[in-house]
Amino acid sequence: MxxxxxxxxxxxxxxxxxxxxxxxxxxxxxxxxxxxxxxxxxxxxxxxxxxxxxxxxxxxxxxxxxxxxxxxxxxxxxxxxxxxxxxxxxxxxxxxxxxxxxxxxxxxxxxxxxxxxxxxxxxxxxxxxxxxxxxxxxxxxxxxxxxxxxxxxxxxxxxxxxxxxxxxxxxxSPDLSSIQSKHLGCEITKLDRPDLVGAKVVVSGGRGLGSVESFQLIYDFADCLDAAVGASRAAVDAGFVSNDYQVGQTGKIIAPDVYYAIGISGAIQHMAGMKDSRIIIAINKDADAPIFKSCDYGLVADLFDVVPKLVKHLKK
Ligand SMILES: Cc1cc2nc3c(=O)[nH]c(=O)nc-3n(C[C@H](O)[C@H](O)[C@H](O)COP(=O)(O)OP(=O)(O)OC[C@H]3O[C@@H](n4cnc5c(N)ncnc54)[C@H](O)[C@@H]3O)c2cc1C
CATH class of the missing domain: 3.40.50.620 (HUPs)
Incomplete structure (x- = not known):
């Protein structure tokens, strides 16, 4: 049947x-x-x-x-x-x-x-x-x-x-006479860049960025690639970005074509949100960071050295 x-x-x-x-x-x-x-x-x-x-x-x-x-x-x-x-x-x-x-x-x-x-x-x-x-x-x-x-x-x-x-x-027309909830209003965040869920390219930053000011590097790099911006929970908890950027078990689950993990260690809870990405590229100064076990391309380097160079090159 x-x-x-x-x-x-x-x-x-x-x-x-x-x-x-x-x-x-x-x-x-x-x-x-x-x-x-x-x-x-x-x-x-x-x-x-x-x-x-x-x-x-x-x-x-x-x-x-x-x-x-x-x-x-x-x-x-x-x-x-x-x-x-x-x-x-x-x-x-x-x-x-x-x-x-x-x-x-x-x-x-x-x-x-x-x-x-x-x-x-x-x-x-x-x-x-x-x-x-x-x-x-x-x-x-x-x-x-x-x-x-x-x-x-x-x-x-x-x-x-x-x-x-x-x-x-x-x-x-459903019968909703018993419903007591009412919509009072909403505040919608307006994004100038692609939405994290559904973006083809995502650039995410982690605790390795160190501060709100330094996180600007992630936005600059993302803008060069017309990419959405994401973050690890540690970056969210540290106040670098708001929690609607969080990727992972308790954040957004995404599968873009290309995912950049910059200054992110690769904890299982983070991987849960992005491991289905088609290509994962990691930049981390610690060669033993777990992210290098799961990425397709990995660069062992200081992000403060390489990301500005990448931005400069892409802007040319
Ligand atoms: C129940 C539960 C749910 C969770 N949910 C989530 C979730 O949804 N998403 C999530 O992300 N986490 C989640 N977490 C937290 C998770 O366990 C990790 O703590 C978190 O992902 C770590 O974030 P991070 O990689 O940015 O920070 P860290 O683990 O501190 O890693 C920072 C990395 O940056 C590198 N680094 C530092 N400086 C530089 C530099 N100058 N250049 C290059 N690399 C540098 C370091 O080598 C390090 O590998 C959850 C945890 C729990 C217990």
Whole structure:
């Protein structure tokens, strides 16, 4: 019997989150067709983009003024009213889904399976997922009728959207009369450089930078490469950058084409956030730093010597 699959499309009100395209690949591994859902209010550009997703059979638009800002409580309640017919509910693994998914799972009394990195057997519901900061990959089998999964972007390629958009859209108004949360406002950090999640090139700095002023070297180098900027937790804790730059187990999990780790030792908790990068380049003055065991290219050097030279060379 064909599986019934529903993908929850996360977005910023204007466009679909990049990680959704990785989750589409997971949907297509489960079946050739799937349904998807957009929650929001007045977000036509998201709907237009979603309609072009490969393999999409039907798109549900759950529209309500309470869903405009992606609040977790009305989002979880809306999805919960809707999913009883599905075998699989998929989310991209990102900050939006981390907010909504546990609430949805609690409402449904279901154990979610988060950060899925491989679908081993879709019929027997066997999946792989990382634990202990990615040091162990566990294999889990679900006995639940409805399975709520979040899909680890670094483990699935992106499925590009097609040029045609011919799926049906069904508008649904969820009943949110019981919801008591209200959106009061938000402060959004405006970045002049690429977003850390989804950037093709990332330059990250660690404690080795030594100060906020010296961290400017990382920005200068990143600007030469049109790269996003990241940081280790030690750099964040030392106040060199804010914590939305943090890469790692308790920060962002990313897989750019090229990752520069500068003045970063390569602790397992940091590696958990970037080890799936296609090419890792490390600059560290300690030849025994653990990062050199995991990088593709390593330069044993003082960053204060080589990074300014690299910037000067690239600016020419
Ligand atoms: C539960 C838990 C969760 C954690 N989550 C995260 C996480 O999400 N992300 C994360 O990054 N960490 C995380 N950590 C912290 C992690 O264990 C490390 O402490 C941290 O990653 C170290 O950061 P660092 O490499 O910048 O600093 P250090 O380990 O101090 O390394 C600094 C490096 O800079 C080099 N260096 C110094 N000066 C120079 C120079 N002039 N030129 C070149 N190299 C130089 C040194 O040789 C050294 O290798 C977590 C820890 C725990 C316990």
């Amino acid at each position: 064909a599986l019934k699959i529903l993908l929850v499309i996360t977005h910023n009100g204007q466009s679909i989150d990049d990680q959704v395209h990785n989750a589409v690949t997971a949907c297509l591994q489960l079946d050739v067709n799937y349904h998807a859902m957009v929650l929001g209010h007045d977000c036509q550009s998201v709907i237009d983009e979603a309609r072009k997703m490969k393999g999409l059979q039907k798109l549900f638009f759950l529209e309500h003024v309470s869903l405009e800002f992606g609040l977790a409580e009305p989002s979880a309640e809306s999805i919960s009213q809707f999913i009883s017919d599905y075998d699989y509910i998929l989310f991209p693994s990102n900050t939006t889904s981390k907010n909504i998914l546990p609430r949805l799972a609690a409402l449904q009394n279901i154990s979610p399976i988060t950060d899925v990195c491989e679908i081993v057997d879709k019929d027997d519901r066997i999946f792989k997922r990382p634990i202990y900061a990615g040091n162990i990959i566990e294999t889990v089998q679900s006995e639940q009728d409805i399975n709520i999964l979040s899909i680890r972007s670094a483990s699935f390629t992106k499925t590009p959207i097609s040029s045609e958009a011919n799926v049906d859209i069904e508008h649904i």
